[in-house]
Amino acid sequence: MDNAIYLALDFPTWGVTERFLENNQLHGVPVKVGMELFFREGPSIIEKLKANNHPIFLDLKLHDIPTTVKRAMKNLAALEVDIVNVHALGGGEMIKHAKEGLLSGSSTHKTKLIAVTILTSHDKEIMNNQLLIPGGLKDNAVHLAYTAKQSGADGVVCSVHEASLIKEKCGYDFLTVTPGIRLAETGFDDQKRxxxxxxxxxxxxxxxxxxxxxxxxxxxxxxYWKALEEWGHGVK
Structure with a gap:
């Protein structure tokens, strides 16, 4: 995909979001809309962003029984965003139904379906001791990614630290979408990886x-432009 860096719009309302984008001249940059903003504003937030030419990653992390997820994805497909996601821990059958919902909901737009592997706020201790998932972070992330691929997903959300291993297992056309990105001079906040x-x-x-x-x-x-420069596509 051409859009390499999605800006997370972690704001409470459209008003705050619009002012931020306008005041900082971030017109048309790719954006991620998460639960906080979408649950407040609803589908109208997507239409407003699309009207301003923003590519959109709709980050709702669906995780429910397969039939419910399929029906939800059919509705989300009508929004014609670039990327939507589910939780890989929902299992292969759920991911298959999610893809079916996307395909049945829009015949003209090809939204990418990606699956969240292990949240970047989780470390091995949380995974093993609180979630009771045995094994290492990398092994589990790769396993969930492979399950997602076999079930029709176009890629996964994963830590940067697992991206190479996932590519080796799933192929280099399988998308790796990586949160937990920080510019060198900023703190880590609640992200661990x-x-x-x-x-x-x-x-x-x-x-x-x-x-x-x-x-x-x-x-x-x-x-934003410094991040693009670091990534390799910005103006030198």
């Missing part, structure tokens, strides 16, 4: 999701 754009590019990430490193910056416009 983080990386810089440069590190992500060197480790087979296809698409980056960046939020607070840009939105909390003193100069978000400059921070």
């Amino acid at each position: 983080v990386a810089t754009p440069k590190f992500a590019r060197e480790n087979d990430a296809d698409i980056l999701v960046i939020g607070r490193s840009i939105t909390k910056s003193d100069n978000p416009y400059q921070a």
